Amino acid sequence: MLAPQSAAMLAQAGKLRAAGKVAEAAAVCVELIKRDPENADGLLLLGSLAMQTGATELAIGSLERAVAAAPKSADAYIRLGEALTAGKRAQDAVTVFRKALTLRPKDGAAFRGLAQAQLDAGNRDDALKSFRKVLTVLPYDQYAAHMAAALSGEPSKLTSSYVQDLFDHYSEHFDQHLTETLGYRVPAAIRDTLGRHHSAGGLTALDLGCGTGLVALELQGIVEAIDGIDISRQMVAKARERGLYRELRAGDLMEVLSRDQAFRGPYDLVTAADVFIYVGQLEEVFPAICQVLTPAGLFAFSVEHSMEEPVAVRSSGRFAHSVDYIGTLADQHGFRLLERHDMPIRHERNEPIPGALYLLQAE
Incomplete structure (x- = not known):
């Protein structure tokens, strides 16, 4: 009987998040996980909500549990890598993103996260290679193009395009x-x-x-x-x-x-x-x-x-x-x-x- 109830609570939390009610969504997730401690989707959503509010350590804890509950989920590893990067644990994030890529070898988000973590860890050459791999999967990714240009010392036209697009969407x-x-x-x-x-x-x-x-x-x-x-x-x-x-x-x-x-x-x-x-x-x-x-x-x-x-x-x-x-x-x-x-x-x-x-x- 627990699975249908968990699914209903997960759907409720998703609707609350979509409505901008982050605290209410998180409360539903917490209650869901109390009832169903290994619900990977609930743990994943709670981790994402914690990241949204800047509660990085809570996010890392929830996402580590999500990975343990769903060890074949590339999405769980990607979200955990993002949380580890935000928590200034760049080398740990590199390991996690590499795991995500073993599960989904052509995932642009995993390559992007790996590149960011490598750069934060001080590995510029590896980061450049990873940003270029992003572009083989997502050739129109302006952020990756900007970063590849910046790290390789290429002309700044790509930077101008990236910044223009960034602020055009940001203006409202x-x-x-x-x-x-x-x-x-x-x-x-x-x-x-x-x-x-x-x-x-x-x-x-x-x-x-x-x-x-x-x-x-x-x-x-x-x-x-x-x-x-x-x-x-x-x-x-x-x-x-x-x-x-x-x-x-x-x-x-x-x-x-x-x-x-x-x-x-x-x-x-x-x-x-x-x-x-x-x-x-x-x-x-x-x-x-x-x-x-x-x-x-x-x-x-x-x-x-x-x-x-x-x-x-x-x-x-x-x-x-x-x-x-x-x-x-x-x-x-x-x-x-x-x-x-x-x-x-x-x-x-x-x-x-x-x-x-x-x-x-x-x-």
């Missing part, structure tokens, strides 16, 4: 997710930092990677006119709704700066809030900024910290930059460091992502 929920879920405070930090070095208003500004316009919103009263560029047309459409920008363009920032007369400046301030984490190498960006800044103009931007190498690609798909790398570029292009404020750039799976906000001044 961008503000709420970024500020409430990820704890994003960079635009406010830019405002506060400027306030310590520039007390008067009336600045003209260029907002690189303007998104939906959060920087322009924070800089009201400080800037007299602000222009914006973003790679996502959907983001630019949202920014336009705010009515704060003088000029807005959708496109690659380097192409707009080199071809569009409306963005030649000169500007008193250039901002780039969480933009360079999607750009990577900045050797071409810094001189382009110099060209549009006024003498003694200000340049405010954020980066994620890299402790290992000058520019590092992370399994998140984002890039991190070292302090020395930024300092070298600043020196090469005649910038003086006014302030570097170390701060969490965002939160990811309830963990702060270390980074910094820089304020440079052209000399």
